[in-house]
């Protein structure tokens with residue numbers, strides 16, 4: 001059996017607005033604003049999905065789950081992550097590890113990252129030790145520093161097991 005390692009990168013950003021829940025890494029975070037978007041606008045999971053898509057040659061999040069599709073309106077991005085996971089498992093890929101950085105001026109996210117890792121691990125069917133989430137600020141620079149939005153970056157390493165031809 002031949003084994004191949006593949007890597008993918010992902011980036012996402014969404015505007016912060018009043019009247020929306022703030023959901024990051026699948027966790028509802030108490031805050032006076034939330035991210036706006038067609039789904040729940042979870043930047044961390046969106047960056048992660050794009051990293052997995054890149055590694056597994058599955059296109060990108062926009063082609064897999066087109067915005068404006070009624071079935072994806074306000075959908076939990078954990079559901080989109082599970083669907084992505086099914087697609088790459090069907091191609092014979094397994095997650096080695098995923099690393100995510102969330103860039104937000106506030107609130108403090110560190111208290112929530114263990115729960116994010118648990119929920120993401122569950123959605124992907126992998127141990128949470130394979131998922132790491134870090135949070136940083138932009139040191140008050142730019143749209144993130146002004147509290148107008150948040151961004152996330154992700155890198156995913158996956159393993160492809162080429163099945164022996166029968």
Ligand SMILES: [Zn+2]
Pocket residue numbers: 012013014037041042043046
């Ligand atoms: Zn997004």
